[in-house]
Amino acid sequence: MFNLPPPEILLQLSLNGALGGAMYGVAAVGLSLIFGTMRLIFLAQGAMIILAAYFVRALFYGLGIDPFLSLLIVVPVGLVVGWLIYQGLFRKAAAEEDRNVSLLIAVGLMFLVQNLMTVIWGGNTAGVVTSYTATGIELLGVRTSFTRSMGFLIALAGTGLVMLFLRKTIVGKAVRAASEDMDAATLMGISPHRVNAIAFAIGISLAGAAGVAVATTFPFNPFAGFIFSLKALVALALGGIGNVTGALAGGILLGLIEAYVQFFISGGWTNAIAYGVFLLVLMFKPEGLFSRPYKKA
Amino acid sequence: MANRLLEISDLEVAYGDVGALWGVSLHVDPGTIVALVGANGAGKTTLLRTVSGLLRPKAGDIRVSGRSLVGKAPQEIARMGIAHVPEGRGLFRQMTVLENLELGAFQPRARPRTKQLLEKAYTLFPRLKERAQQKAGSLSGGEQQMLAIARATMSEPSLLILDEPSLGLSPLVVQQMFSLIQTLHGQGVTILLVEQNIHQALKVADYAFVLQTGSLAMQGTGAELIADPEIQKAYMGVLE
Numbered sequence: 004m005f006n007l008p009p010p011e012i013l014l015q016l017s018l019n020g021a022l023g024g025a026m027y028g029v030a031a032v033g034l035s036l037i038f039g040t041m042r043l044i045f046l047a048q049g050a051m052i053i054l055a056a057y058f059v060r061a062l063f064y065g066l067g068i069d070p071f072l073s074l075l076i077v078v079p080v081g082l083v084v085g086w087l088i089y090q091g092l093f094r095k096a097a098a099e100e101d102r103n104v105s106l107l108i109a110v111g112l113m114f115l116v117q118n119l120m121t122v123i124w125g126g127n128t129a130g131v132v133t134s135y136t137a138t139g140i141e142l143l144g145v146r147t148s149f150t151r152s153m154g155f156l157i158a159l160a161g162t163g164l165v166m167l168f169l170r171k172t173i174v175g176k177a178v179r180a181a182s183e184d185m186d187a188a189t190l191m192g193i194s195p196h197r198v199n200a201i202a203f204a205i206g207i208s209l210a211g212a213a214g215v216a217v218a219t220t221f222p223f224n225p226f227a228g229f230i231f232s233l234k235a236l237v238a239l240a241l242g243g244i245g246n247v248t249g250a251l252a253g254g255i256l257l258g259l260i261e262a263y264v265q266f267f268i269s270g271g272w273t274n275a276i277a278y279g280v281f282l283l284v285l286m287f288k289p290e291g292l293f294s295r296p297y298k299k300a
Numbered sequence: 301m302a303n304r305l306l307e308i309s310d311l312e313v314a315y316g317d318v319g320a321l322w323g324v325s326l327h328v329d330p331g332t333i334v335a336l337v338g339a340n341g342a343g344k345t346t347l348l349r350t351v352s353g354l355l356r357p358k359a360g361d362i363r364v365s366g367r368s369l370v371g372k373a374p375q376e377i378a379r380m381g382i383a384h385v386p387e388g389r390g391l392f393r394q395m396t397v398l399e400n401l402e403l404g405a406f407q408p409r410a411r412p413r414t415k416q417l418l419e420k421a422y423t424l425f426p427r428l429k430e431r432a433q434q435k436a437g438s439l440s441g442g443e444q445q446m447l448a449i450a451r452a453t454m455s456e457p458s459l460l461i462l463d464e465p466s467l468g469l470s471p472l473v474v475q476q477m478f479s480l481i482q483t484l485h486g487q488g489v490t491i492l493l494v495e496q497n498i499h500q501a502l503k504v505a506d507y508a509f510v511l512q513t514g515s516l517a518m519q520g521t522g523a524e525l526i527a528d529p530e531i532q533k534a535y536m537g538v539l540e
């Protein structure tokens with residue numbers, strides 16, 4: 004076996020992994036919500052994140068709006084766009100028993116968005132470079148990037164707000180109820196279209212928040228979103244489908260796994276092992292790693 | 301018949317090409333308990349699911365206080381004052397008892413009065429108050445059925461539909477269930493009750509309909525049907 008590296012290196016690895024993984028997590032929270040009410044894997048989520056990143060970039064270079072300040076624009080715009088995407092694209096298909104139609108629409112939307120972005124902004128790698136892009140900060144005694152830490156905070160805040168909404172408001176409770184049993188929810192007078200539209204609105208506004216985090220941290224191109232969707236899917240499986248905090252935790256765990264694999268094995272193995280873990284979890288613990296079966300009285 | 305709360309006429313329902321109900325007509329008058337009884341597979345659950353909009357009829361009409369609800373979605377029918385406790389209870393098992401009750405009052409008609417309605421439900425079901433913060437899935441079978449009924453009453457329905465409330469419960473809890481149904485009736489709630497526990501159902505019912513393989517076989521007051529030798533032979537295991 005290998006020798007364990009010094010603790011500061013381990014800490015550095017864990018911190019970087021967790022900060023990066025939080026972005027998978029926030030994408031996974033959106034997937035989890037949409038899957039919850041619609042039983043649809045919204046494969047276009049990653050493309051929506053990259054679209055938001057381009058939007059943030061345009062606001063920065065076009066209007067001089069600070070990327071983190073643009074959260075105040077991107078998140079509400081995401082709510083509206085999500086609502087419109089549901090009403091325009093998915094409403095009719097959602098009424099069908101067959102989920103494949105919805106899945107195909109999601110795939111179609113993904114390709115459309117990718118190619119529209121290519122037409123508008125070109126296929127090259129883009130990024131947002133601000134005065135603080137290269138700034139480092141000290142966290143837990145380890146130096147790390149300021150923008151990554153901000154991305155982590157955005158992920159935590161986004162997930163926290165979604166949790167509050169789901170737990171404290173009656174409409175949020177209706178979304179949870181519909182995720183658990185749509186038929187029973189309709190018997191309470193809950194409209195499926197309404198909860199689906201809400202799930203989409205929140206899912207896309209989270210994609211907006213993730214877009215800010217991506218734009219400030221990584222270089223990106225119109226086709227980078229698909230990998231994001233896949234990673235979010237892995238995070239979702241790790242955290243347990245339909246479990247919002249689990250989705251964030253799953254993302255962070257995936258980030259940690261990737262960081263360790265990269266360091267201890269090699270960068271080339273990162274994705275292979277991430278998807279391998281995905282399959283193993285689905286085979287042996289399909290309810291997710293963090294779900295605990297509650298006791299019967 | 302203007303004052304009929306629920307009026308079903310010539311209802312036909314099919315699953316694909318397979319018929320499940322053929323020309324069933326029945327009615328429920330305000331303030332009564334009506335039992336719908338029959339063997340397994342007679343179409344009782346199908347009929348209830350069609351009333352609450354989970355299934356679409358092939359032909360026939362369903363009217364609530366004179367308004368047709370054919371073609372309406374379940375959430376619209378719920379808002380018309382029909383509360384359906386489905387077979388298997390339809391609880392949100394991952395959510396708490398309190399959250400389940402709150403969702404019972406989700407519709408605009410009831411939501412502003414959630415607090416008062418909760419108080420009322422807790423008076424009738426004190427056990428649920430003790431368990432308010434527990435997950436619904438952690439309750440015992442009897443408590444879960446109580447919760448399902450309490451949740452349905454949270455919308456102050458004009459018609460409460462109960463599908464097999466005694467299913468899977470111990471004899472003692474079944475007794476509690478039927479006395480609860482009578483208490484609700486005493487409070488003026490109109491109830492359409494589907495039961496396999498035919499003797500008990502006929503005892504509490506003002507009027508009853510007997511379904512047999514998708515058609516109406518018999519109807520009458522509860523007392524008449526209990527005394528009927530055919531019913532005794534077919535459903536209550538009375539030997540001649």
